[in-house]
């Protein structure tokens with residue numbers, strides 16, 4: 050008995066010790082004016098561990114573009130001194146990152162009725178229960194399919210949403226490929242809620258669901274997402290150990306089999322943009338790629354949700370060359386962004402990923418496009434850095450509502466194109 054109590058205490062102590070705190074960490078924004086200043090930021094990142102928020106690694110910093118990064122408390126003096134000595138201006142986005150983490154949870158406390166809340170960030174345990182419940186509640190509209198398991202053996206569930214029993218024309222949507230981008234899974238949940246609540250009421254939604262099938266993967270990188278709740282809110286990669294270093298995780302959005310591990314990714318396991326030991330080495334990447342390959346005849350569009358930046362991107366990421374269907378992709382993106390901004394005037398930019406955000410290889414959207422899915426888009430949801438990955442819950446609803454307009458706009462284009 051004594052032993053059990055002691056064991057319990059040790060476990061509790063470990064759990065606390067392992068939850069990472071960010072007290073006193075700050076987030077900085079700099080805008081390198083020229084190549085010299087770009088080199089300076091890269092140099093700083095070689096001296097001090099910087100957590101790049103945007104772009105997602107030092108590799109892709111270019112002049113005249115904002116660079117956001119988190120600096121640990123004990124390194125702040127060093128960074129500030131070096132920036133000042135080199136005449137580089139900076140802005141502080143977060144005075145205390147830990148405070149930002151705590152302040153995200155500002156949504157209304159859950160009411161006594163145990164209804165699922167779509168305007169709060171939900172833990173994985175809740176989301177996985179929700180996938181079962183919503184499929185049970187709307188059996189004619191929603192079904193749940195397991196497409197694989199993660200490294201840590203969690204089942205990967207996909208929700209199939211639509212009236213067609215066997216999908217003729219489908220749109221694949223994934224959220225949460227990068228663990229810390231919490232607004233992304235919140236959007237996938239919102240989409241399913243809207244589909245189920247407004248089918249038969251909203252004309253456009255009814256039309257879409259009568260003819261199209263939506264495959265929704267609410268969280269792609271489940272292990273990473275769980276890790277952001279239990280241990281490290283700033284986690285990005287998955288949780289696999291594929292090297293003999295102390296570094297864990299592959300960037301799943303560098304792990305797809307398209308120009309794998311070339312531009313904008315790293316073959317070093319400690320990098321935040323580590324491409325993994327091989328293309329599709331990760332179980333999560335493999336599960337998604339297999340599902341899409343097996344359904345390639347019906348999947349007409351691929352939409353992937355990230356944050357933050359307020360952008361709608363289309364291929365390519367791996368080259369600055371324009372995609373063969375660039376003109377059409379640009380038109381579709383323009384219309385979608387127009388629809389999105391009609392609600393709250395949220396300012397989105399759009400364009401080919403490499404030149405609009407930064408070049409990367411091994412991304413899911415390029416892979417889908419080169420597999421023949423002509424309509425392949427990546428959303429970078431709100432905001433532009435005020436809260437970054439720590440978007441407060443009170444902004445979930447408006448973010449999801451405007452994003453729905455863009456997704457419905459793209460979907461109706463697809464419907465017109467396929468029928």
Ligand SMILES: *[C@@H]1O[C@H](CO)[C@@H](O)[C@H](O)[C@H]1NC(C)=O
Pocket residue numbers: 158159160
């Ligand atoms: C919300 O619900 C969770 C359980 O799902 C509970 O632990 C928590 O205390 C509740 N919060 C409030 C403010 O009621």
Ligand SMILES: *[C@@H]1O[C@H](CO)[C@@H](O)[C@H](O)[C@H]1NC(C)=O
Pocket residue numbers: 199200201272287288289290291292297298299325326330331332333
């Ligand atoms: C994570 O990445 C490693 C490679 O670093 C891979 O072997 C593993 O299967 C992945 N695990 C998960 C859960 O994604």
Ligand SMILES: *[C@@H]1O[C@H](CO)[C@@H](O)[C@H](O)[C@H]1NC(C)=O
Pocket residue numbers: 290291292293294295296297
């Ligand atoms: C990953 O595995 C290697 C060899 O199997 C081991 O040496 C290393 O310590 C592990 N890393 C972590 C962080 O567990």
Ligand SMILES: *[C@@H]1O[C@H](CO)[C@@H](O)[C@H](O)[C@H]1NC(C)=O
Pocket residue numbers: 383384385386387388457458461462
């Ligand atoms: C898509 O949005 C554009 C505005 O950007 C609008 O003109 C067009 O009608 C919308 N399409 C649909 C089907 O809603």
Ligand SMILES: *[C@@H]1O[C@H](CO)[C@@H](O)[C@H](O)[C@H]1NC(C)=O
Pocket residue numbers: 396397398
């Ligand atoms: C929208 O964003 C672009 C790119 O950041 C900027 O140039 C433009 O001025 C913004 N427009 C508005 C209305 O804020």
Ligand SMILES: [Zn+2]
Pocket residue numbers: 226227230355356
């Ligand atoms: Zn991302």
